Amino acid sequence: MSAAITVTHRYGEHVSVEAGGVQLMSYVYKPDPVAFESRKPYVHPLRTLGGRPVSGYRPADHRWHKGLQMTSSHLSGQNFWGGHTYVPGRWYQDLPDRIGSMRHDGFTAFAVEPGRLSFTQALTWVANGGDEWARERRDLVVHSVEPAEGAWALDWGIELTNVRDTPLVFGSPTTAGRDLAGYTGLHWRGPRDFGGGRVLGPGDLEGDGMMGAQAPWLAFVGEHDDVDAHSTLLFAHAPENDKAIHESHWFVRSQDTPMVAFSWAFFEEFALPPDESFTYRYRIVVADGAWDRERVTRYLDGHGWS
DSSP states (O other), rough: OOOEEEEEETTTTTEEETTEEEEEEOOOOEEEEEEOOOOOEEEEEBBTTOOOOOOOOOOOTHHHOSSHHHHHHHHEEBBBOOOOOETTTTTOOGGGGBEEEEEEEEEEEEEETTEEEEEEEEEEEEETSSEEEEEEEEEEEEEETTTTEEEEEEEEEEEEEEEESSEEEOOOOTTTTTTTTTOOEEEEEEOOOTTTTTTESSOOOBBGGGGOOOSSEEEEEEESSSSEEEEEEEEEGGGGGGGSSSSEEEEEEEESSSSSEEEESOOOOOSEEOEEEEEEEEEEEEEESSSOOOHHHHHHHOOEEE
């Protein structure tokens, strides 16, 4: 049974969720002050039910990495992730005139029920210079806040519609020529003490074998500084993603820069024609303890998609 939650909405700034005296997450939609970091909403902090922090914010190596956020590093010549832009033959360059943003236009639905928060947000993807390129419907649901499981879940859905008169072309540093750099899509940056964490997938997939792999889920197990504790982040595709506009691959690093992305354009570009839309839906489970494959499988079997 899901535990009670408290939802606080500071209008124009953020939505936070608390359970058992612990702030589990804060969804920040107030525009960032630094345009170079690509102004857009993000989730930070993320915490387990036990209060363990499991997200990083503006790390020294990549200031534009902010907890959990929807990104698009290479989109028709623009960068909707922020920071350096990969340019073939020139490595990474500071190109501020290519940095786009995602504008919060409002919440079209917002519901708090016992143990559950769901909201729908309208956003516009704005290219550098002010042209509106895409409309987004974003659906977030916090649910399954279960002390007995030691875990809670966040579902994140996106429907993106091209409002230009030309196709939107989605890529990544890898499609531009850098090997194994599928930075794009929904991206999580872990705290620095998660460096060296364990990465697990179905079957015998694990560690470096998950980079660029296709699998329905990926688990990242990190160990905390200060306290003798581990936490697990479980990332899972909704079943309908198998029929999405383009196949996804896992982008994951677990050493100096712990991160995971549901990369929707890892190895190949894909195009979204004018007036057409695509959808993806994901689940992120935040858990206390070091989960193994058996624990992951048992959780997924017991928590279906609706």
